[in-house]
Amino acid sequence: MSIDTTTESESGLFADEELLESGRRQRLLRGTIGTAVFLVIWQVSATPVPTYLLPTPLEVAQAFVVELTAPTTFILPLLGTEVTLTRMIVGLINSLYHYIPGLFVGGAAGIAFGIALGWSQLLDDAITPVQRVLRPIPPLAWIAFAIVWLGVNHQGAAFIVGIGAFWINFYNAYAGVKSVPESTKEVAASLGVESDLTMIRKVIVPKASPEIMTGIRTSIGQSWMIVVAAELFGAPGVGFQIINAAQNLALDVSVAYMFVISIVFLISDGIFQRVESRVLVWRE
Numbered sequence: 161m162s163i164d165t166t167t168e169s170e171s172g173l174f175a176d177e178e179l180l181e182s183g184r185r186q187r188l189l190r191g192t193i194g195t196a197v198f199l200v201i202w203q204v205s206a207t208p209v210p211t212y213l214l215p216t217p218l219e220v221a222q223a224f225v226v227e228l229t230a231p232t233t234f235i236l237p238l239l240g241t242e243v244t245l246t247r248m249i250v251g252l253i254n255s256l257y258h259y260i261p262g263l264f265v266g267g268a269a270g271i272a273f274g275i276a277l278g279w280s281q282l283l284d285d286a287i288t289p290v291q292r293v294l295r296p297i298p299p300l301a302w303i304a305f306a307i308v309w310l311g312v313n314h315q316g317a318a319f320i321v322g323i324g325a326f327w328i329n330f331y332n333a334y335a336g337v338k339s340v341p342e343s344t345k346e347v348a349a350s351l352g353v354e355s356d357l358t359m360i361r362k363v364i365v366p367k368a369s370p371e372i373m374t375g376i377r378t379s380i381g382q383s384w385m386i387v388v389a390a391e392l393f394g395a396p397g398v399g400f401q402i403i404n405a406a407q408n409l410a411l412d413v414s415v416a417y418m419f420v421i422s423i424v425f426l427i428s429d430g431i432f433q434r435v436e437s438r439v440l441v442w443r444e
Contacts, residue, residue: 203217215411219412223410224419227417234250251420254397255387255397258397261322263383266325271330273330275334278368299324306320316393317395328375332375333368336368336369345363380429384424401417
């Protein structure tokens, strides 16, 4: 006769895992059904309409494949070497050339600025009137300065993206630092944390990290939206391809590139979620 050695806690754990797995399956099924219904409605709605007004999902899929496979030349920066890639890959690479620098530089500056103003009441009082005036100005309003200062190129587009990333990260870092309780600072001081730099590095930033990480994650998505707008003035990239195709009434191509942005965002957001879960593992 076999003896069941499973404890009550283990049985409860197995039951919880089964419930979680069942919930995941249900969400997947609902998501699949919802997506299928959306595609059917889109196909039915677009079938009697000309492609230049509303392309069908099949036409968008065909355009996606064409753009993904159509060969074109690309000159590697700095090296000057000419390579053969596809139109979609080249457009994505061009967008990344100003998306990544703008996101990193603007985000880092915003976080540093937010921490500084959140920590120093003197800086906060002195600079808050200026930042309140500048904050409502949308990144697109700086296009004229980007063209005059940097030109119609990757640097100009990165400047626009950087402004958007700056403000998103600034406000999240600022709010995170301001939300740190005074009692936490007092406890840290009583344990020997004396200098401002040590307090910021060992106490303030770790406590504010959830808000800071939220700002970074938000800026990852918002900056892709800004990329499309930043390429309105002619900088090469996915956004330019969307605009150029729309001007030529090739909306199927425009929508295909719109999906490129969505796919890249989902991938980057998924990667950042993993990073965030490791950085904030202490919250679990």
